[in-house]
Amino acid sequence: MQRREFLKSTAALTMAVALPGTARAGAVFAPEPGAWRAVDLATKITIEKPDGKMQAWIPLPSVTASEWIRNGETTWTGNAVKVERVRDPEYGAEILHAVWKDGESAPAIEVISRVAMRDRDIDLSKPGKARFLSGAERKLNLEGTDLIPVDGIVKQTSDKIIAAAHANSDIEKARAIYNWVVENTVRVAATRGCGIGDVAAMLKSGNLGGKCADINALYVGLTRAAGVPARDLYGIRVIPSRFGYKSLGAGSANVTNAQHCRSEVFLEGFGWVPVDPADVRKVMLEEPPRNLPINDPKVVAVRKALFGAWEGNWVAYNTAHDVALPGSTHPKLGFLMYPQAERASLMLDCHDPDNFKYGITAKEVKSI
16 A cells, blocks of 8 residues: 555545434444344254265354353254364364264264344443453453464554554544544455455555455454454354345345454453444445445444444354364464364365355244
């Protein structure tokens, strides 16, 4: 990105703050804590062309935040000879690890997790007595990962954003970076899955395009580099948006391709605050009639809400980075949001349905 373009984009942020008041009736996106909704989230895996040692790893809902998500029972059925729940020691991400006997003719497993969720909306004008972030938690959510470094070009870019916005407090820094990411990124429909999330590569190339795992990782990296704890939450959309946004909810009970990464920033006096610049860009690209300008009322309403709120139609799996799959000799995953499987020591491509067949459904139920 050229310096002139950088300064132009940051200077535009002040003007953007006034836009939400222009939203017309009908362009409403206003999540607020209320009734809980629950789903049975079912993941079914079948390994085609079975050969040699076969195993699979299914991410389980394991984020603990009782004010907006409550995890119920997880059950499974299938013909694996070994099935166990494994917890990542650093991030607490839970994984169901299934292993089949060599030569199993039709390896299959179905996992069902019941989860309840509700909207979030944090009043950022009224700090309260939010829970304390321990030293270990603060360190974990400030340090770099393989794909999200917090030094080099990431730190340099973060410093420029903060300086251009004259941001001093953590909330000012977090908001300035949110606005910059919204202004400067673009959602690219051709991106495989949810993207890779290689933040340094994005900044070095100047190509700030991708999907949620790219755009929200950029937010997290820039925010951590500014000294403010932040994290990605990897999950899946399970229910349509009650505000009528087709792009921000599950389109049907089949949610196989509805994975979505959100993010949070930790602000003293408020705790973990929901932030999702990637969904602002998704609305711009996908919300009918598509390719909406940034000052369209539908975009303005979402942009205003998604710094401090999000809709409870999404299940969080985990916040983990650099995930080592138990029992696998393959390199660590940058994040775990999709089912994974291995056949004859070959890791199957979770974005290749011809060779790795799985399906995910979400059925709304009355209670957890």
